[in-house]
Amino acid sequence: MRVIAVWTIKGGVGKTAAAVNLAYLSATEGLRTLLWDLDPQGAASFYFRVRAKVKGGGGKLLRRSADLRPLVRGTDVENLDLLPADFSYRRLDLELDARKDPEERLALKLAPLADEYDAVFLDCAPSVSLVSESVLRAADVLLVPVIPTTLSLRGLEQVRAFAAKAGRQSLVVLPFFSMVDRRKTMHRDAVELYGADAQFLRTAIPMASVVERMGVRRAPVVAYAPSSEAARGFCGLWAELNARLAGGG
Ligand SMILES: Nc1ncnc2c1ncn2[C@@H]1O[C@H](COP(=O)(O)OP(=O)(O)OP(=O)(O)O)[C@@H](O)[C@H]1O
Ligand SMILES: [Mg+2]
Numbered sequence: 001m002r003v004i005a006v007w008t009i010k011g012g013v014g015k016t017a018a019a020v021n022l023a024y025l026s027a028t029e030g031l032r033t034l035l036w037d038l039d040p041q042g043a044a045s046f047y048f049r050v051r052a053k054v055k056g057g058g059g060k061l062l063r064r065s066a067d068l069r070p071l072v073r074g075t076d077v078e079n080l081d082l083l084p085a086d087f088s089y090r091r092l093d094l095e096l097d098a099r100k101d102p103e104e105r106l107a108l109k110l111a112p113l114a115d116e117y118d119a120v121f122l123d124c125a126p127s128v129s130l131v132s133e134s135v136l137r138a139a140d141v142l143l144v145p146v147i148p149t150t151l152s153l154r155g156l157e158q159v160r161a162f163a164a165k166a167g168r169q170s171l172v173v174l175p176f177f178s179m180v181d182r183r184k185t186m187h188r189d190a191v192e193l194y195g196a197d198a199q200f201l202r203t204a205i206p207m208a209s210v211v212e213r214m215g216v217r218r219a220p221v222v223a224y225a226p227s228s229e230a231a232r233g234f235c236g237l238w239a240e241l242n243a244r245l246a247g248g249g
Pocket of ligand 1: 010039041043124126179205212230
């Protein structure tokens with residue numbers, strides 16, 4: 001089981017869009033895939049038409065004895081399950097803080113699922129918190145969407161520093177450019193400049209209204225507009241991610 005977290009400090013940069021599309025691609029490739037919507041906004045749950053509700057809320061789910069399996073929902077996509085968001089996740093930090101080894105808790109909760117899933121995607125809320133720390137401990141790979149702007153790039157440096165501090169030397173941190181508007185000089189320049197950064201994935205996701213339509217279609221863009229530039233971007237990202245993990249990137 002490989003755990004892929006999509007997280008950064010900044011909000012609205014395409015985390016959920018990436019998590020939803022990559023989880024879909026993973027499942028359609030035949031990997032048994034779980035998407036855990038950790039954001040109280042519940043956007044990933046919404047896109048897959050799953051009600052953002054967890055019986056007992058986040059507090060109960062984090063208990064050492066609690067089994068995640070009964071909370072997992074199927075989706076319309078074969079091989080793709082979803083662990084929905086819940087509005088109580090807004091207090092997940094406090095719930096974690098009240099427990100022993102809070103940083104290890106998400107890894108502990110996911111461990112029993114190791115034989116059931118090949119890939120687990122974590123769609124995380126923005127900001128830095130005890131939840132993010134626990135996410136970093138649970139993840140094998142951290143995907144970081146970065147809009148080519150100063151603040152988003154600064155967010156990436158903060159994520160890198162935070163990951164280093166969290167003591168996860170083995171964590172593979174893979175930033176990629178998201179919502180790229182090539183008409184903007186600043187975007188073009190930043191993409192070019194970071195072309196020299198070996199960690200950055202080469203694939204950039206373009207800014208495209210077809211992605212925004214996910215909210216109306218309630219499906220990943222790779223499902224309803226597979227030949228769009230954005231969908232091809234997510235396919236490229238998925239291929240590159242796999243190549244990197246196989247050591248060939
Ligand atoms: N490549 C894109 N082109 C155009 N719009 C996009 C793109 N990616 C995401 N969006 C839109 O931008 C908004 C934010 O995207 P998304 O929800 O994926 O970001 P996020 O980082 O998960 O946000 P949050 O921090 O709130 O969880 C959404 O309305 C989404 O439809
Ligand atoms: Mg999101």
